[in-house]
Amino acid sequence: MSIKPLADRVLIKSAPAEEKTIGGIIIPDSAKEKPLKGEVIAVGSGTKDEIMVLKTGDQVLFGKYAGTEIEWEGDKFLIMRQSDVLAII
Secondary structure, three states: OOOOOOOOEEEEEEOOOOOOEEOOEEOOHHHOOOOOEEEEEEEOOOOOOOOOOOOOOOEEEEOOOOOEEEEEOOEEEEEEEHHHEEEEO
């Protein structure tokens, strides 16, 4: 991975949204719920006030509107501060 988060930021690959159909109606991608869990792909080095608790490979839960979505080489990722991560699962 050539993306290296800075300071207390982490790079997360979101888990795919679950496919749901209701009585034969397929819900389009734009109407699907945003996934709230993912895998940590890369972490920054932390700051002098906050050490990095997360590490590469951790499965995490995060807030619905947390982070900034980016697309890199055809894959979608989220970049967010470590404090936006709610839990490690």
